[in-house]
Amino acid sequence: DAGVIQSPRHEVTEMGQEVTLRCKPISGHNSLFWYRQTMMRGLELLIYFNNNVPIDDSGMPEDRFSAKMPNASFSTLKIQPSEPRDSAVYFCASRSGTGAQGYTFGSGTRLTVV
Amino acid sequence: GENVEQHPSTLSVQEGDSAVIKCTYSDSASNYFPWYKQELGKRPQLIIDIRSNVGEKKDQRIAVTLNKTAKHFSLHITETQPEDSAVYFCAAIFYNQGGKLIFGQGTELSVKP
Numbered sequence: 001d002a003g004v005i006q007s008p009r010h011e012v013t014e015m016g017q018e019v020t021l022r023c024k025p026i027s028g029h030n031s032l033f034w035y036r037q038t039m040m041r042g043l044e045l046l047i048y049f050n051n052n053v054p055i056d057d058s059g060m061p062e063d064r065f066s067a068k069m070p071n072a073s074f075s076t077l078k079i080q081p082s083e084p085r086d087s088a089v090y091f092c093a094s095r096s097g098t099g100a101q102g103y104t105f106g107s108g109t110r111l112t113v114v
Numbered sequence: 115g116e117n118v119e120q121h122p123s124t125l126s127v128q129e130g131d132s133a134v135i136k137c138t139y140s141d142s143a144s145n146y147f148p149w150y151k152q153e154l155g156k157r158p159q160l161i162i163d164i165r166s167n168v169g170e171k172k173d174q175r176i177a178v179t180l181n182k183t184a185k186h187f188s189l190h191i192t193e194t195q196p197e198d199s200a201v202y203f204c205a206a207i208f209y210n211q212g213g214k215l216i217f218g219q220g221t222e223l224s225v226k227p
Binding site for chain 2: 041043103
């Protein structure tokens with residue numbers, strides 16, 4: 001199994017541009033989580049899905065952020081328009097079963113907005 | 115709402131000494147309390163976890179304790195080695211909310227040789 005796959009690994013964009021981050025969860029995992037990591041705020045949960053349905057998006061910082069999970073094998077996190085303060089590492093994780101061992105993180109996308 | 119507080123934010127120890135990181139949580143509905151280690155530029159990696167009905171768990175040089183009444187849990191690393199240097203995160207899982215996983219703020223551990 002290739003694990004949770006995130007793309008791109010690195011993204012540099014100009015302020016005001018639209019940014020789309022992608023995540024492919026592990027096959028068979030029924031939950032998917034998006035996190036943002038910064039020095040100041042640590043690992044923040046942005047949104048998570050169970051069986052492709054958004055359960056809690058209270059961590060999404062602003063209306064500029066949106067996330068979708070059109071099917072069990074794909075999710076996107078979109079920022080439109082992007083701002084320099086959105087610069088961070090964005091992690092996707094998927095989960096199957098109970099216990100902490102069921103959570104698997106992707107390698108993350110490092111986003112830089114200039 | 116759910117909240118996990120972690121301290122200290124930084125910790126420096128000499129090689130061979132012990133390191134202790136402490137966390138508190140606000141919502142008693144949490145079921146599992148995992149700990150993650152994150153090395154620079156890498157993803158968080160699970161190192162140990164403890165269930166809400168267990169008071170202590172040990173795995174070689176790492177141990178976790180849980181005081182459910184006080185809503186405290188701690189990570190203990192004994193005989194620290196330079197390769198233990200990393201950022202450590204405590205976390206809590208809420209199965210009554212579909213498996214929501216939230217993290218503490220992180221502790222940067224530095225083990226000096």
